[in-house]
Amino acid sequence: MQSVCLELSKYVLAFLMAFYALAAYRGAVIRNEEKRGTIYITQNIIMVVVHFIGFLIMYIVYDDMKYIFMYFAQLVYFMVVIMIYMMD
Numbered sequence: 525m526q527s528v529c530l531e532l533s534k535y536v537l538a539f540l541m542a543f544y545a546l547a548a549y550r551g552a553v554i555r556n557e558e559k560r561g562t563i564y565i566t567q568n569i570i571m572v573v574v575h576f577i578g579f580l581i582m583y584i585v586y587d588d589m590k591y592i593f594m595y596f597a598q599l600v601y602f603m604v605v606i607m608i609y610m611m612d
Contacts (some may be wrong), residue, residue, distance in 0.1 A: 526584055533581050537574060544570045568606055575602070 544567060553561040579595035 529584055530550055537577055540570055540574050540577075542573070572599070572602065577600070606610060 528546065547567050547570065551560055551567070554560055575598065576595070579591055583591045583595075605611050
């Protein structure tokens with residue numbers, strides 16, 4: 525089961541990163557600020573999902589609880605930074 529999750533995660537991460545790059549390109553090209561805002565929200569969601577999958581893989585491989593604590597600490601930091609950035 526562990527090897528299946530790891531192999532599947534490679535493809536999921538590659539797909540998410542390609543979709544993130546596409547969203548970044550669309551965000552740079554589109555001039556409408558309202559559409560750009562939804563693209564930026566989509567990018568933030570993809571970033572958090574990639575972060576979650578990465579830490580989930582590390583937890584599955586190493587079976588150590590410190591990765592879960594580190595994930596939540598970084599997640600709180602990401603959310604604070606995103607909220608500060610969105611206040612502009």
